Amino acid sequence: MTMVISNCFAKRGASHLWQCSRAPHRRIPAILPAHRTYVTVFGYTQAKALVYSAYGQPKDVLSLHRYSVSPAYGRTLNVKLLASPINPADINQIEGVYPSKPPFTQLLGTSTPSAVAGNEGLCEVISVGQEVLNFKPGDRAIFLAPGFGTWRTHAVVLDEQSLRGVPSDIPILSAATVSVNPCTGYRLLTDFWGEGGLQQAAINGEWVIQNGANSGVGRAVIQMAKIWNLKTINVVRGNRSPTELSNLRNDLRDLGANEVITDEELSSEEIKGKIAYLTGGRGVGLGLNCVGGRATTDMARTLRHSGTMVTYGAMARQPITIPASLFIFKNLSLRGFWISKWAGEKVEERGKMLDEIFEWIRKGWLKDAPMEEVKWTEESKEEELVEAVSKAGQGTGAKKIFVFQEN
Amino acid sequence: MTMVISNCFAKRGASHLWQCSRAPHRRIPAILPAHRTYVTVFGYTQAKALVYSAYGQPKDVLSLHRYSVSPAYGRTLNVKLLASPINPADINQIEGVYPSKPPFTQLLGTSTPSAVAGNEGLCEVISVGQEVLNFKPGDRAIFLAPGFGTWRTHAVVLDEQSLRGVPSDIPILSAATVSVNPCTGYRLLTDFWGEGGLQQAAINGEWVIQNGANSGVGRAVIQMAKIWNLKTINVVRGNRSPTELSNLRNDLRDLGANEVITDEELSSEEIKGKIAYLTGGRGVGLGLNCVGGRATTDMARTLRHSGTMVTYGAMARQPITIPASLFIFKNLSLRGFWISKWAGEKVEERGKMLDEIFEWIRKGWLKDAPMEEVKWTEESKEEELVEAVSKAGQGTGAKKIFVFQEN
Numbered sequence: 145m146t147m148v149i150s151n152c153f154a155k156r157g158a159s160h161l162w163q164c165s166r167a168p169h170r171r172i173p174a175i176l177p178a179h180r181t182y183v184t185v186f187g188y189t190q191a192k193a194l195v196y197s198a199y200g201q202p203k204d205v206l207s208l209h210r211y212s213v214s215p216a217y218g219r220t221l222n223v224k225l226l227a228s229p230i231n232p233a234d235i236n237q238i239e240g241v242y243p244s245k246p247p248f249t250q251l252l253g254t255s256t257p258s259a260v261a262g263n264e265g266l267c268e269v270i271s272v273g274q275e276v277l278n279f280k281p282g283d284r285a286i287f288l289a290p291g292f293g294t295w296r297t298h299a300v301v302l303d304e305q306s307l308r309g310v311p312s313d314i315p316i317l318s319a320a321t322v323s324v325n326p327c328t329g330y331r332l333l334t335d336f337w338g339e340g341g342l343q344q345a346a347i348n349g350e351w352v353i354q355n356g357a358n359s360g361v362g363r364a365v366i367q368m369a370k371i372w373n374l375k376t377i378n379v380v381r382g383n384r385s386p387t388e389l390s391n392l393r394n395d396l397r398d399l400g401a402n403e404v405i406t407d408e409e410l411s412s413e414e415i416k417g418k419i420a421y422l423t424g425g426r427g428v429g430l431g432l433n434c435v436g437g438r439a440t441t442d443m444a445r446t447l448r449h450s451g452t453m454v455t456y457g458a459m460a461r462q463p464i465t466i467p468a469s470l471f472i473f474k475n476l477s478l479r480g481f482w483i484s485k486w487a488g489e490k491v492e493e494r495g496k497m498l499d500e501i502f503e504w505i506r507k508g509w510l511k512d513a514p515m516e517e518v519k520w521t522e523e524s525k526e527e528e529l530v531e532a533v534s535k536a537g538q539g540t541g542a543k544k545i546f547v548f549q550e551n
Numbered sequence: 552m553t554m555v556i557s558n559c560f561a562k563r564g565a566s567h568l569w570q571c572s573r574a575p576h577r578r579i580p581a582i583l584p585a586h587r588t589y590v591t592v593f594g595y596t597q598a599k600a601l602v603y604s605a606y607g608q609p610k611d612v613l614s615l616h617r618y619s620v621s622p623a624y625g626r627t628l629n630v631k632l633l634a635s636p637i638n639p640a641d642i643n644q645i646e647g648v649y650p651s652k653p654p655f656t657q658l659l660g661t662s663t664p665s666a667v668a669g670n671e672g673l674c675e676v677i678s679v680g681q682e683v684l685n686f687k688p689g690d691r692a693i694f695l696a697p698g699f700g701t702w703r704t705h706a707v708v709l710d711e712q713s714l715r716g717v718p719s720d721i722p723i724l725s726a727a728t729v730s731v732n733p734c735t736g737y738r739l740l741t742d743f744w745g746e747g748g749l750q751q752a753a754i755n756g757e758w759v760i761q762n763g764a765n766s767g768v769g770r771a772v773i774q775m776a777k778i779w780n781l782k783t784i785n786v787v788r789g790n791r792s793p794t795e796l797s798n799l800r801n802d803l804r805d806l807g808a809n810e811v812i813t814d815e816e817l818s819s820e821e822i823k824g825k826i827a828y829l830t831g832g833r834g835v836g837l838g839l840n841c842v843g844g845r846a847t848t849d850m851a852r853t854l855r856h857s858g859t860m861v862t863y864g865a866m867a868r869q870p871i872t873i874p875a876s877l878f879i880f881k882n883l884s885l886r887g888f889w890i891s892k893w894a895g896e897k898v899e900e901r902g903k904m905l906d907e908i909f910e911w912i913r914k915g916w917l918k919d920a921p922m923e924e925v926k927w928t929e930e931s932k933e934e935e936l937v938e939a940v941s942k943a944g945q946g947t948g949a950k951k952i953f954v955f956q957e958n
Contacts, residue, residue, distance in 0.1 A: 243880045436875050458875035465872045468843050468865035471887025473650045478885035480878025 188212035189222065189270070193296030194529055195258040197248060199240025202533040206238065206261060208526035211252045213298050216271040221279055221301040227320035228265030228294040229515070229545040230536040232457075233484075237263070237291075238533075244484055246291040260293025261533070262546075263484075266310060266320035267299070276304050284310045286323050288494075290484050295529075297520065297548055308495065311502055317545060318505050318512050321360070326501050326510060327494070328456060328483045329364030332432050333372065336452045336479055345430075346373040351423045353446055354432035355379040355407070355439050356459055358392055360513040360543055363399055365432060367510050370400030377422060377446075379439065382406030399511065410442045419446045427451065437462030449474050456481045514542040521549045595619035596629065596677070600703030601936055602665040604655060606647025609940040613645065613668060615933035618659045620705050623678040628686055628708045634727035635672030635701040636922070636952040637943040639864075640891075644670070644698075645940075651891055653698040667700025668940070669953075670891075673717060673727035674706070683711050691717045693730050695901075697891050702936075704927070704955055715902070718909055724952060725912050725919050728767065733908050733917060734901070735863060735890045736771030739839050740779065743859045743886055752837075753780040758830045760853055761839035762786040762814070762846050763866055765799055767920040767950055770806055772839060774917050777807030784829060784853075786846065789813030806918065817849045826853045834858065844869030856881050863888045921949040928956045 196205040216222040236242040248257035289306035310319045357378030393404045427448025434457025504510035518532040603612040623629040643649040655664035696713035764785030800811045834855025841864025911917040925939040
């Protein structure tokens with residue numbers, strides 16, 4: 145019996161914990177903490193993934209599947225996950241209400257065809273095939289390919305084009321959550337100004353209004369707007385205790401928010417005067433909507449002539465209702481944005497954007513949204529992991545993120 | 552007592568009917584039909600206008616005011632109206648619900664400050680001041696200045712820039728209604744295709760869907776789409792008798808409509824398949840909305856990825872409601888258009904557009920929408936004229952148009 149050890153471990157001369165669910169195995173106690181993993185006597189890495197074979201509520205359809213990953217060869221790379229967030233879109237995808245639907249396959253050896261849940265995450269390369277050019281073991285990377293399935297301990301990546309390297313000085317949680325929220329915020333503030341673009345908007349000191357301002361995208365928008373000399377009016381839900389609301393206001397102001405108002409304030413009679421006062425009579429140039437319903441109609445009314453409102457989410461699960469007069473006489477434009485679609489089309493632009501965002505993270509200009517870590521170890525039970533998914537979005541409002549650890 | 556006869560009549564050597572409501576007057580029986588008018592012994596033209604001094608229902612606020620117009624001098628021109636349509640926007644303006652509000656003045660000598668109703672029309676120049684360069688008596692023109700007040704027999708035009716000459720071979724009714732509906736249709740089909748513009752859309756043979764397809768704008772859109780190699784799906788209200796509906800279908804198909812469907816058909820389950828069949832699977836690139844409410848939501852669903860919907864009217868007086876998913880995942884754009892605003896900004900483009908439209912009228916490519924003539928003579932009573940305004944839009948659905956005649 146020949147033991148094939150994947151590149152990364154062979155190079156570093158580490159000894160490992162060998163384990164195989166089917167073949168006899170023996171434990172080797174000495175462990176290199178950063179690279180400890182489970183590898184069979186055949187060199188297979190023992191991996192686990194949260195998979196689903198039918199659409200439904202996460203607690204009903206998600207299961208933890210164990211499988212083994214063969215060593216990297218040719219153009220493939222083997223990676224282990226470091227962290228992977230639970231985004232609202234991931235839940236929608238499991239529910240089957242998201243337009244991007246990964247195909248159900250039997251690649252992982254599930255009894256019925258399945259897909260791995262999760263779409264965003266940071267990984268570390270653990271072994272590469274001989275035809276891989278730009279990655280070596282130990283490199284960190286995020287997933288560029290949409291619908292890759294990131295809620296798993298290890299993965300085989302078929303093509304290095306699916307990965308984007310991340311500098312080693314970017315904190316794990318920041319890097320693992322960079323590709324959805326900060327990238328969405330960046331595009332929302334960049335792509336919708338029309339002639340003259342963001343540059344002219346920055347020169348004019350344009351105002352932006354956004355609802356769901358304390359979301360991950362909302363916090364990115366606040367910080368990027370400040371970097372680019374735009375000013376923000378930030379709408380948050382008012383159904384909080386006075387202390388919570390006060391804390392949230394301070395929290396967002398600390399990030400650079402110019403104004404924080406509640407949805408009730410946005411609906412009030414006085415808002416017209418307030419917006420005029422805040423913007424020095426200029427009005428708001430851009431509205432960013434992730435809510436829908438009444439809050440969105442109210443926001444549209446605050447926009448100046450020829451202003452634009454971009455919808456990128458639908459937290460209230462209500463449609464967007466706009467009086468015809470706002471289109472005809474105020475020449476309002478309503479647009480939409482979906483980062484997955486954009487990212488698939490603008491590969492080069494995406495690379496430049498990520499470089500810029502990493503630089504901001506390094507400088508401390510772009511701070512993470514609050515996150516609640518969910519540890520995923522070899523000992524983690526299916527119930528714990530599925531429960532974390534089911535309860536994502538509940539409680540503190542902090543984004544839940546899987547953080548993968550050996551034990 | 553010196554009698555000053557305005558240029559046009561002096562030149563043509565006509566004798567006229569002299570009349571003055573305040574000064575003594577005498578009648579001269581010989582009349583030149585095309586130029587018969589009422590001129591005082593002081594050379595003042597006797598004019599009448601439908602004016603309003605407060606906002607409200609036309610029957611409550613409109614009155615027929617008589618006044619006199621002094622001969623043209625300097626840069627002014629005197630014109631007499633030939634025809635002036637009753638547009639929905641005119642009614643909204645009288646009701647005070649239109650954003651463009653002409654100032655109330657005492658220029659016409661009304662006891663309280665007033666505005667002259669009406670915004671569109673064709674006139675004939677009857678006299679010009681010595682500084683007028685581009686018009687001479689007998690020339691026909693339409694009004695370029697917004698809110699001029701066209702429901703009157705005569706008018707003093709302060710600046711020839713407010714007028715645009717109309718070739719003499721363009722029929723009166725066509726010319727009198729060219730600047731709102733055909734110009735709106737032209738811009739709707741031209742300005743909303745994004746990159747590649749109308750030219751690329753024509754090459755692609757794009758499809759357009761419009762509601763209110765039997766309106767003045769709708770009929771212009773059908774005919775212009777045919778000229779430009781675009782195809783149209785035309786939505787009309789189904790609450791008609793089978794015969795009426797059949798006649799309307801034939802009517803619009805004769806103009807060049809590719810498909811005519813009812814709002815019920817648009818709301819049906821089968822519409823998705825029908826649209827796919829009609830457009831050869833390509834989907835509809837542009838939606839034109841003048842209705843609002845359910846009909847507009849249904850129309851938005853028929854649009855292809857990255858399609859655009861433009862709102863230019865609100866016949867149903869209901870807002871526009873769109874699911875967030877159409878913005879996010881279908882990248883739909885919602886825009887608005889208002890011809891008054893556009894026309895004020897694009898003077899040169901407007902001139903070229905009118906030349907092109909006049910050429911189409913001459914060739915028989917652009918036919919008028921059905922019109923119902925309301926004669927306005929010296930004998931017309933206030934009640935008759937006001938009633939015509941009040942009942943505009945009722946009955947046959949044909950646009951009512953004032954046609955000015957001597958008797």
